[in-house]
Amino acid sequence: MMEKRxxxxxxxxxxxxxxxxxxxMTVEQIKQSFDSIIRKxxxxxxxxxxxxxxxxIVELAIHSNEKNLCDPTIINHRVFFILxxxxxxxxxxxxxxxxxxxxxxxxxxTISNLFLKMSSHISDCTISSLKELIFHETLLNEINQxxxxxxxxxxxxxxxxxxxxxxxxxxxxxxxxxxxDNKKDYLFDNIVKCICSSLFIEIFLQSLNQExxxxxxxxxxxxxxxxxxxxxxxxxxxxxxxxxxxxxxxRPFTQWLIQQSSLFRLWNNRIxxxxxxxxxxxxxxxxxxxxIILDNDILNYYCQxxxxxxxxxxSILQSDNKINNKLSYSLIGTIIPNxxxxxLSKQLEKYIQNKYIITLILKLTNYxxxxxxxxxFKILSSxxxxxxxxxxxxxxxxxxxxxxxxxxxxxxxxxxxxxxNLLRCLKxxxxxxxxxxxxxxxxxxxxxxxxxTDIKYKPLQVQQxxxxxxxxxxxxxxxxxxxxxxxxxxxxxxxxxxQGISQIVERILxxxxxxxxxxxxxxxxxxxxKYDIMxxxxxxxxxxxxxxxxxxxxxxxRVWFDQDETLAITMNEKCEIIDExxxxxxxxxxxYKQNCYCRCEATYAFERQYxxxxxxxxxNYRPDxxxxxxxxxxxxxxxxxxxxxxxIIKLKNEINRQRKYSKINQQQDSILIExxxxxxxxxxxxxxxxxxxxxxVKLFLISKNLNPFLEIFSEMxxxxxxxxxxxxxxxxxxxYHTLKTEISTFNSNNESLTLVIYLxxxxxxxxxxPSLVINQK
Numbered sequence: 001m002m003e004k005r006x007x008x009x010x011x012x013x014x015x016x017x018x019x020x021x022x023x024x025m026t027v028e029q030i031k032q033s034f035d036s037i038i039r040k041x042x043x044x045x046x047x048x049x050x051x052x053x054x055x056x057i058v059e060l061a062i063h064s065n066e067k068n069l070c071d072p073t074i075i076n077h078r079v080f081f082i083l084x085x086x087x088x089x090x091x092x093x094x095x096x097x098x099x100x101x102x103x104x105x106x107x108x109x110t111i112s113n114l115f116l117k118m119s120s121h122i123s124d125c126t127i128s129s130l131k132e133l134i135f136h137e138t139l140l141n142e143i144n145q146x147x148x149x150x151x152x153x154x155x156x157x158x159x160x161x162x163x164x165x166x167x168x169x170x171x172x173x174x175x176x177x178x179x180x181d182n183k184k185d186y187l188f189d190n191i192v193k194c195i196c197s198s199l200f201i202e203i204f205l206q207s208l209n210q211e212x213x214x215x216x217x218x219x220x221x222x223x224x225x226x227x228x229x230x231x232x233x234x235x236x237x238x239x240x241x242x243x244x245x246x247x248x249x250x251r252p253f254t255q256w257l258i259q260q261s262s263l264f265r266l267w268n269n270r271i272x273x274x275x276x277x278x279x280x281x282x283x284x285x286x287x288x289x290x291x292i293i294l295d296n297d298i299l300n301y302y303c304q305x306x307x308x309x310x311x312x313x314x315s316i317l318q319s320d321n322k323i324n325n326k327l328s329y330s331l332i333g334t335i336i337p338n339x340x341x342x343x344l345s346k347q348l349e350k351y352i353q354n355k356y357i358i359t360l361i362l363k364l365t366n367y368x369x370x371x372x373x374x375x376x377f378k379i380l381s382s383x384x385x386x387x388x389x390x391x392x393x394x395x396x397x398x399x400x401x402x403x404x405x406x407x408x409x410x411x412x413x414x415x416x417x418x419x420x421n422l423l424r425c426l427k428x429x430x431x432x433x434x435x436x437x438x439x440x441x442x443x444x445x446x447x448x449x450x451x452x453t454d455i456k457y458k459p460l461q462v463q464q465x466x467x468x469x470x471x472x473x474x475x476x477x478x479x480x481x482x483x484x485x486x487x488x489x490x491x492x493x494x495x496x497x498x499q500g501i502s503q504i505v506e507r508i509l510x511x512x513x514x515x516x517x518x519x520x521x522x523x524x525x526x527x528x529x530k531y532d533i534m535x536x537x538x539x540x541x542x543x544x545x546x547x548x549x550x551x552x553x554x555x556x557x558r559v560w561f562d563q564d565e566t567l568a569i570t571m572n573e574k575c576e577i578i579d580e581x582x583x584x585x586x587x588x589x590x591x592y593k594q595n596c597y598c599r600c601e602a603t604y605a606f607e608r609q610y611x612x613x614x615x616x617x618x619x620n621y622r623p624d625x626x627x628x629x630x631x632x633x634x635x636x637x638x639x640x641x642x643x644x645x646x647x648i649i650k651l652k653n654e655i656n657r658q659r660k661y662s663k664i665n666q667q668q669d670s671i672l673i674e675x676x677x678x679x680x681x682x683x684x685x686x687x688x689x690x691x692x693x694x695x696x697v698k699l700f701l702i703s704k705n706l707n708p709f710l711e712i713f714s715e716m717x718x719x720x721x722x723x724x725x726x727x728x729x730x731x732x733x734x735x736y737h738t739l740k741t742e743i744s745t746f747n748s749n750n751e752s753l754t755l756v757i758y759l760x761x762x763x764x765x766x767x768x769x770p771s772l773v774i775n776q777k
Contacts, residue, residue, distance in 0.1 A: 027071045030064055034079045041082070051103050054086055058110045066117040075118075075129045084133055087111040091142050094161060095149075105161065112167035119174040131175050134168075140186050143168065147190035150221075151197045157217035166220045169228060177231045178413060188232060191225050192241040195281065196248040200225075204278065205256065208271050226277040233416070234288060242285035246298070253278050254301040261308040264315070269327065276334040279305075283341040286348070294347055302342060303351050309335045310355055317363055329369060336364065336375040340425075343382035350619075353383050365397065374401050378421075381429040399438035402426050406447055416461075423451065423465040430469050431594050431625070436476040445473070445482055453489045459498045467493075467504040471596040474511035475603075475626070484512050507600060510571040518575050519607050530580035532655075534560045536601045537587035538594075541617045544639060545587045548615065551648045575604055583611045583655060586631065589618035593627045606630045613654060615639055615647075633702050635714050657694075657715060689725075689768040692718025704764045708743050708753045725765055732762075 025033070037057060041047050057079065061069065068074065090108045094100065100108060115134060122130055146165060149155040156162050172187065194200065203218050234242070260267075267275075282305075294302070313335060316328050343349040361383070364376040377398050406422055409415035429435045439445070451457060451466035470490070473479035491509060496502045510518075533552060537545040542563070549561045560577055562569070569577075578584060584605040592598045603626075605612055614623075614636040621640075623631060635654055639647045686692060692700070694717050701709050713721065728735045740753040 025064055025068070027068045027074060030068055030074055031077070033060060034074070034077045038078050048082065048086070051107070054083075054107055055103050058083065058107055058114070062110055062114050062117075066114075067121045069114075070118055070121040070123070070126055070130075072126055072129075075126050080133055083111050083114070084136065084139070088136070088139050088142065091139075091146075091165075095142065095146060100161065108161060109164045109167070112164045112171070115171045116167045116174075119171045122175070122178060127175065127178055134171060134175060135186065143172075143187060144190050147187065147194055151190065151193035151199075154197075154199045157199070157221070160216055162220050163216045166216065166224050169220075169224055173228050173231055176233075185237075187228070188238065189241060191228050192245060194221060194225050195229070196244050201249060201252045204274055205252075207274060208260075222274060222277065226281060229284070230277070230280055231414075234284065239285070239288050242281075242288060245281050246285045249278060250282055250298065250301045253282065254304050257308050258304055261312055264312050264331065267327065267331070269330065272327065272330050272334055275331075279334065279338040283338050286341055286345050294345065299347055302345075302348055306339065306342060306348065306352060306355070309339055310357055310360070313357075313360060313364075317360065329367075329372070332364065332367070332372055333369070333375075336361075336372065336379060340375055340378045340382065343379060349382055352379075358383055370401070370405070373397075374405055374422075377401060377429075378425045381425050395432070395434035395438045396442075398429060398435055399442050399444060402429075403439075403442055403444045403447060406451070410447075410451070420461045420465075423462060423469070427465045427468050427472070428594065430472045433476065433625070436473055437478055440473070440476070440478045440482065445479065445486075448473075449486050449489065453486075453493065459496070459501055463493070464498070464501055464504065467501060467508065468596065471504055471508050471511070474508055475596075475599065480512070483508075487512060507571055507597065511600070514572065518572065518604065523608060529582040530558070531560045531577075531582070532557045533583045533585055534578055534581035535585050535587060536592075536598060536605075537617070538589060538591040538598055540591040541587055541589050544617050547644065548585075548587070548639070548648070548651075555652060571600060574601060578605050578608070578610065581610070583613060583658075585651075586612060586614045587617045588614050588623055588627060588631065588636075589616075589621055592617075593623065593625065599626060602627070602630055611658060613637070613651070613658075615651065616641070633698075633707065633710060635711055654714075686718075687768060688770065689718045689722045689765070692721065692768075697721055700764075700768075704760075706757065706761050706764070708757060709739075709761065712739070712742050721765070722769065725762070725769060728762055 047053050061079070061083070087108070090100075090104060094108070115130075118130060143165065146156065150157065156165075169187070176186075200221055203221055207218055207222060229245075232238075312331065316332060319325070319328070339352065343352055358380065361376050361379050365373050365380075367373060367376075381398075402422065402425075406419075406426075409419045409422065412419075430439070439448075448466050448469050451462050452470055453463070457463055467490075470483065474483060487509065490505055493501055493505045494509070496505070535545055535549055545561075546563065549559055549563070552559050560581060578601065584602075586592070586598075586602055602612075612631070612634055614631040614634055616636055616638040617640065619640045637647055637650045637654065642650065686696065694715065696718065697713055697716050698710065701707065701713065716724070736753075736755065736758050739758065743753045
């Protein structure tokens with residue numbers, strides 16, 4: 001027995017001696033050594049429990065080139081499985097309380113370190129082999145038991161052997177990141193329990209006074225556990241876990257931040273690293289729950305975090321030495337990605353908008369740091385309106401940065417979350433004409449085409465947002481023709497198994513190939529409509545729009561309402577439905593404007609000159625861009641400003657008024673054939689105001705650019721307008737204030753009455769007032 005052991009140790013020491021002399025073992029030499037080891041073990045199975053021999057095997061492996069160990073001819077070798085099983089035995093003994101001697105401690109840590117190093121050199125052809133080695137059911141069960149005990153009572157936290165589990169967890173993290181199987185969440189739930197434990201926040205607060213963390217237990221809890229969540233692919237199945245993290249950490253973290261944010265200049269690098277980790281955990285739940293309404297307490301804590309972040313940014317930007325301060329750069333790099341993530345919640349987005357920080361964020365775009373610039377632009381994409389972007393000369397920079405960053409991450413498997421976020425953000429920005437133009441000018445279209453059509457990318461996270469970007473580009477004249485050259489590539493996804501993708505492709509092809517024919521087809525006048533109303537809306541506003549739909553049904557209106565957003569309906573079929581509706585009701589909001597499906601419907605109804613009534617379904621909403629061009633001059637009904645029942649009454653009154661006016665117009669048209677009326681030089685309305693119909697009043701206001709009066713005069717004819725003019729002559733100043741107040745209260749387009757517009761109104765209308773009335777005044 002002794003002779004075999006000595007011979008075996010010599011066999012192992014020989015290649016180690018080569019290493020010490022600076023000679024690296026070749027793959028063939030490693031294989032020969034491993035084969036020799038296996039032959040000796042097969043001769044004597046008792047060697048598997050020999051501690052000295054296991055130490056020698058570990059030394060041989062750890063001193064070999066890790067890249068060679070991952071060679072396809074080596075990685076499946078039995079030596080690694082022997083080491084894995086020995087490690088499993090050690091972790092079981094450790095958890096049962098066995099105290100290790102120096103050799104066992106060395107083996108326990110070194111085996112896990114070996115696996116960690118090997119995971120850095122893995123390839124597509126060897127990933128499955130290393131996963132088979134590491135994702136061993138009994139081993140994973142032991143790690144899960146360790147995590148449970150740690151989360152309950154802090155067991156092992158002071159034990160230096162926790163370093164070995166740290167190595168193994170990082171190995172698992174790398175392997176999952178390279179080739180993630182969302183059907184198998186090996187450790188996620190129990191790592192979340194560790195983060196939610198009372199120990200976590202306690203250790204977090206303790207660590208803030210340390211420049212570096214030397215304690216392996218602290219490192220494991222604060223760094224390794226949070227890094228695992230950060231790198232783990234998360235989706236809907238993880239929502240509750242992330243909400244649990246928020247529930248545990250949000251209040252104590254917010255309280256600390258409020259107390260310490262004014263002292264941020266005293267923070268060290270460790271504080272900023274921990275800040276970044278905690279903020280990521282707290283905002284990740286927003287990414288996966290962006291449409292969930294936050295309750296008041298949770299909302300208030302997030303708002304306090306936002307306030308603290310904004311105050312820190314203002315202070316940094318006002319500092320003279322900010323450019324040379326690396327910690328300031330690091331702190332900005334921590335704050336602005338989290339500010340952006342918080343804009344994904346509509347409640348928090350509105351709160352941030354009301355902080356008026358656009359000027360502040362614009363200053364950050366001047367920093368010579370790609371990450372800071374990119375995240376600053378991402379925030380601006382959430383906060384700015386189309387009108388504001390026209391006054392900001394940054395569209396060129398936005399397009400340039402997004403193209404550069406997409407090229408940087410598109411093939412990097414470690415940057416998938418950033419890749420997804422970039423596409424989502426660009427999808428928001430692409431609604432602006434300036435961004436569309438710059439993206440085309442800078443040749444960004446082939447990059448988006450690749451994201452949309454390369455089958456190696458995930459359909460929902462990459463292809464669908466990329467196709468939505470292409471869909472938005474079909475509304476841009478500069479992009480229209482280049483997009484046509486990619487029609488064949490796009491058409492191949494028309495029958496995708498993902499209905500969302502096939503629907504987008506169908507809409508893109510309709511825009512490129514069929515829209516012109518649809519818009520120019522003959523229009524049937526005085527037809528019997530199949531529906532009274534079509535409700536056009538964004539699914540984000542479904543709840544309020546469904547209430548409107550139900551109320552209209554109660555009054556026997558025939559309403560077409562796509563409650564389930566039927567994906568099987570093609571755009572040609574949707575156009576036929578719009579043709580069969582007497583009224584086209586647009587439920588307008590930010591999400592409606594950003595939705596290309598809604599834009600297709602609204603543009604078709606507008607170009608075909610159908611009767612459109614805009615319904616505002618978002619608080620304080622001010623439409624701009626293409627949406628404003630469609631609804632300009634139309635009577636809007638604000639379902640947020642007014643009580644719901646009152647808004648419904650206004651809607652039904654407007655429909656009845658328009659129907660009544662249509663009948664009167666038909667009658668007047670027949671009378672005008674036999675009884676001509678003296679027409680003004682504008683050839684639009686009679687020269688005497690008392691002959692004006694309600695429509696003539698509208699034409700007058702629109703042609704003279706007196707739009708603020710449109711809504712409050714919506715039911716006026718010439719006689720009533722004449723009477724109003726008399727009142728203005730009697731008391732010009734008081735009538736100005738009366739009209740200004742009424743316009744401010746009831747005007748859904750938020751147009752105010754200035755003194756200049758009021759005086760111009762009196763001057764224009766005077767031309768149609770009989771001279772006798774003016775002379776009497």
